[in-house]
Amino acid sequence: MAAGREQLWHWRIEDALTSLAKASELCPHAAAAHYLRGEAWFLQRRLSQALQCHELALRCGIDRDIAARGQAMSGVIPGDFGWMCHMLQGDFESAWRLADRDRELLRGRSRNAATLPRHNRAVWDGNALDGRRILVRCYHGLGDTIQFVRYVPPLAKRAASVCVEVQPQLLDLLSGVPGIDTLCGLSDGRDRDCDELGCDSDIDVTELPYAFRTTLDTIPAAVPYLQPKPVNLTAARRRLAMLPGRRVGLCWAAGDWKPERSLTSGELAPLAAVPGVAFVSLQRGPAYESWRVIREGPPIAAELTSDSVAETAATIAALDLVITIDTMVAHLAGALGVPVWLMLHAAADWRWLLDRDDSPWYPTMRLFRQSERGDWGSVVDQIGAALAVLPEQ
Numbered sequence: 001m002a003a004g005r006e007q008l009w010h011w012r013i014e015d016a017l018t019s020l021a022k023a024s025e026l027c028p029h030a031a032a033a034h035y036l037r038g039e040a041w042f043l044q045r046r047l048s049q050a051l052q053c054h055e056l057a058l059r060c061g062i063d064r065d066i067a068a069r070g071q072a073m074s075g076v077i078p079g080d081f082g083w084m085c086h087m088l089q090g091d092f093e094s095a096w097r098l099a100d101r102d103r104e105l106l107r108g109r110s111r112n113a114a115t116l117p118r119h120n121r122a123v124w125d126g127n128a129l130d131g132r133r134i135l136v137r138c139y140h141g142l143g144d145t146i147q148f149v150r151y152v153p154p155l156a157k158r159a160a161s162v163c164v165e166v167q168p169q170l171l172d173l174l175s176g177v178p179g180i181d182t183l184c185g186l187s188d189g190r191d192r193d194c195d196e197l198g199c200d201s202d203i204d205v206t207e208l209p210y211a212f213r214t215t216l217d218t219i220p221a222a223v224p225y226l227q228p229k230p231v232n233l234t235a236a237r238r239r240l241a242m243l244p245g246r247r248v249g250l251c252w253a254a255g256d257w258k259p260e261r262s263l264t265s266g267e268l269a270p271l272a273a274v275p276g277v278a279f280v281s282l283q284r285g286p287a288y289e290s291w292r293v294i295r296e297g298p299p300i301a302a303e304l305t306s307d308s309v310a311e312t313a314a315t316i317a318a319l320d321l322v323i324t325i326d327t328m329v330a331h332l333a334g335a336l337g338v339p340v341w342l343m344l345h346a347a348a349d350w351r352w353l354l355d356r357d358d359s360p361w362y363p364t365m366r367l368f369r370q371s372e373r374g375d376w377g378s379v380v381d382q383i384g385a386a387l388a389v390l391p392e393q
Contacts, residue, residue: 004036008043008074011373016040024056031060032072039074042081043347045354047089054082066105087350090216092209099210100126118191124203124211134159135199138166138186140206142309145170146331147351147361150220151208153179163197164205172310176227219360224337232314239318243278243301246320246390250279250298253287254327260345261326262287263376265297270380271323272298274387280319282312282329321390323383326352334362341386343379346370 001023007016020037027033038053062069069080077084080102086095103126118139134155138145145166156162156179163182166174171185184197194202203211212218228236240247250271253262265287271279281303283291291297304311313332316322322333322340326349333340342365344352352359352367359365366386368379 001030001033001036004033004040005074008036008040008076011043011076013040013043029060031057031062031068034060035062035069035072036074039077039081042077042085045088045347047085047354050081051085054085063101063105066102084350088354090353092215093213096210096213121204122207124207125201127201129155129201129203129211130158131160132201133161133194133199134163135194135197135202136162136164136205136208137202138164138170138205140204141328142167142170143328143331144206146173146226146328146335148205148208149174149177150225150335151205151212152177153225154212154220155179155208156181161198163199165192165197169309172229173226173313177225216360221360221363223363224335226313226332226335228314228317228336229310232310233317236311236314236318240280240302240315243280245276245278246392247318248277248279248387249282249316249319249322249324249329249333250300251282251322251324251327251329252297253283253285254325255285260347260373263325263343263380265291265294267376267380268297270384271387274384276392277387278302280315282315282322282324284312321387323387330365331362334359334365337364340365341383342367343376343383344369346373346375 001020004016004019004023007019017037017040020033020040023030023033024037034053035057038050038057041047041050041053062072080098083095083098086092086098103122106122121139123137123139136152136155149164152162152164161181162179163184164174164180165184165186168185171183174180175183182197194200250268252265252268271277278301279298281288281291281300284304284307304315309332312329313336316329316333316338317336319338322329322338323343324330324333324340325343330340330342340362342352344367346369348369351361357367359367368382370376370379
């Protein structure tokens with residue numbers, strides 16, 4: 001099994017499948033072998049085989065102890081691949097049943113164990129939210145918060161009150177969300193107790209779809225559900241007013257986690273051949289600093305002046321289109337109701353489902369997918385062809 005785990009880490013998937021098939025034959029009751037083999041199938045998006053392995057691992061006891069499953073995981077996949085298989089297929093109900101099983105395993109334990117990173121903690125205890133004073137914690141990424149804060153208005157209709165503890169970068173953007181009674185910044189130093197914030201129950205923002213037992217048909221998908229501040233929007237429109245043609249935002253790189261999401265600015269160079277487009281950089285961070293030195297890719301007519309999410313939101317709202325990889329910018333454009341084209345790597349996240357060019361989460365989003373791992377060239381070619389025939393605004 002050690003060899004298979006190492007091969008998974010290096011994306012030698014076929015080798016891992018061979019190694020783990022042998023391990024399963026030699027030790028047919030070894031839950032970890034079945035589980036790791038399922039991960040390998042999952043990475044190839046062969047979901048029926050992955051789920052068969054998941055079921056075998058469950059029969060062999062992988063679900064008797066959350067810690068045992070954690071030890072079995074390769075670490076390549078950020079969570080239980082069985083849950084993700086169901087979500088990718090749009091079978092949310094089966095995913096929630098697996099989540100129910102995990103919640104029962106965790107019952108009675110300290111749910112916010114300080115030894116775990118925040119994003120690995122289960123917060124909600126499964127109790128009803130109706131009539132309670134709810135603290136919504138935002139323990140994951142900025143994009144996660146932006147995607148799932150849509151549940152706050154329907155939550156407010158059920159709860160006695162709603163307090164949202166959010167990443168400080170999003171305080172300004174979320175200040176206008178209906179249903180938030182109290183909005184406060186997430187502290188880096190410590191986790192505040194519910195009663196400290198006047199609440200008697202808490203839940204992570206990413207757990208809200210689970211609490212609502214969301215299905216594909218019940219996703220609250222009306223947009224926009226976020227709005228830039230009017231003063232920021234006015235400034236952004238004034239700043240971009242002189243750009244000729246269609247104003248198209250670009251974001252090509254995310255953080256170090258899952259680097260396969262990103263491409264280089266140079267790989268976007270074919271887009272320069274599309275006439276009548278003024279490109280606006282929405283890129284920040286190390287990739288932006290690198291671009292400032294090398295200046296590869298399509299010509300940039302304007303760029304952000306700061307790392308402020310509020311400025312980014314206003315700039316996006318002033319654009320005709322956003323072209324981005326899977327990062328916060330994609331969620332922000334979708335939440336603002338701006339047309340957004342999302343470039344996805346071959347093993348894209350569960351939230352983008354399988355084999356679709358649209359998203360049930362964001363009505364204004366169009367998906368462009370790699371046909372095989374690492375092939376950004378075909379994605380950029382598809383984007384360029386679609387951009388060339390895009391009607392004038």
